[in-house]
Amino acid sequence: MNIAPVAYRYARSLMELAHERGDLEGAHEDMVLVAKVCSENHELIVLLKSPVVKADKKAVILDKIFAGKVGELTKSFIGILVRKGREGLLPDVANAFALLYKINKGIVTAQVTSAAPLSDTARARVKALAEKQHPGKSIELVEHVDPSLIGGVTIRIGDEQYDGSVSRHLSDLRREFSKNPYIPAI
Numbered sequence: 001m002n003i004a005p006v007a008y009r010y011a012r013s014l015m016e017l018a019h020e021r022g023d024l025e026g027a028h029e030d031m032v033l034v035a036k037v038c039s040e041n042h043e044l045i046v047l048l049k050s051p052v053v054k055a056d057k058k059a060v061i062l063d064k065i066f067a068g069k070v071g072e073l074t075k076s077f078i079g080i081l082v083r084k085g086r087e088g089l090l091p092d093v094a095n096a097f098a099l100l101y102k103i104n105k106g107i108v109t110a111q112v113t114s115a116a117p118l119s120d121t122a123r124a125r126v127k128a129l130a131e132k133q134h135p136g137k138s139i140e141l142v143e144h145v146d147p148s149l150i151g152g153v154t155i156r157i158g159d160e161q162y163d164g165s166v167s168r169h170l171s172d173l174r175r176e177f178s179k180n181p182y183i184p185a186i
Contacts, residue, residue, distance in 0.1 A: 007092035008100070014077050014093070015100050023073055028101045030074035035094035037065065049088040058087050108137040111156040115149040115165070122153075130157055 011031075018027035038045060047053055047061065059082045066075065081087050102109065110130045112118065118126070123141065130139045134157065150166035 003092045003096050003099075004089060006086070007089050007096045010081065010086065010089065010093045011096035011100050014073075014097060015104065017077075018073060021073060023071065024101070024104075026071045027073055028097070030070040031094045031097040031101075033069060034066070034074070034078075035091060035098060038091035038094060045088075045091060048090055055082050055085065055087070058082055062087070062090075102140070106137050107140050108134045108157060109140045109142055111142050111144065112153055113144040113146050113149065113156075113165075114153045115145070115147055115151050117145055118143055118153075126153065126155060129162075130155070133157065133160075 014027060014031075015024070018024045044065070048058060059079060062078055062082065063075070066078065070078075078087075078090065081090060081093065101107075108130065110126065112126050114122075123143075127139050127141060130141075131137070148167060150170070152165040152169075154165055154168075155162045
């Protein structure tokens with residue numbers, strides 16, 4: 001996920017302000033909602049990035065969308081983004097806030113891809129492996145199913161990836177056999 005660097009600055013500002021006011025959890029819930037709404041509504045993103053639609057109209061639309069669903073701090077923050085002409089960054093700011101929140105709380109996300117849904121035992125083993133690699137951190141598992149793996153799992157934690165899939169092992173074997181120097185004498 002590519003997030004604009006300026007979005008991190010806005011997200012960090014919101015996080016610091018929410019922390020000062022003792023409403024970090026509320027701001028996090030609000031920004032998760034904002035990210036969800038933005039990801040589910042492509043038309044909203046187009047509207048926010050449109051130079052044709054005036055800022056006051058965008059402010060009214062955002063106010064109606066989030067009225068009663070987000071706290072005053074988040075509502076004011078969205079208003080600041082609109083006044084500064086940065087409303088197009090709203091999805092990036094929401095995603096950046098979620099990432100900064102996880103860092104602040106010591107939460108590590110492990111992306112687990114398997115050929116079939118994980119059993120409870122497999123889930124516990126993957127979580128134990130991730131906890132061993134990242135001691136003192138809380139592990140959040142995000143599971144994906146990809147039948148093309150054939151079997152096994154791939155685990156991505158940050159920049160690290162562990163690939164124990166059958167498809168990777170078959171690919172390795174295919175590569176090794178293609179290098180075979182044996183030529184039959186026929």
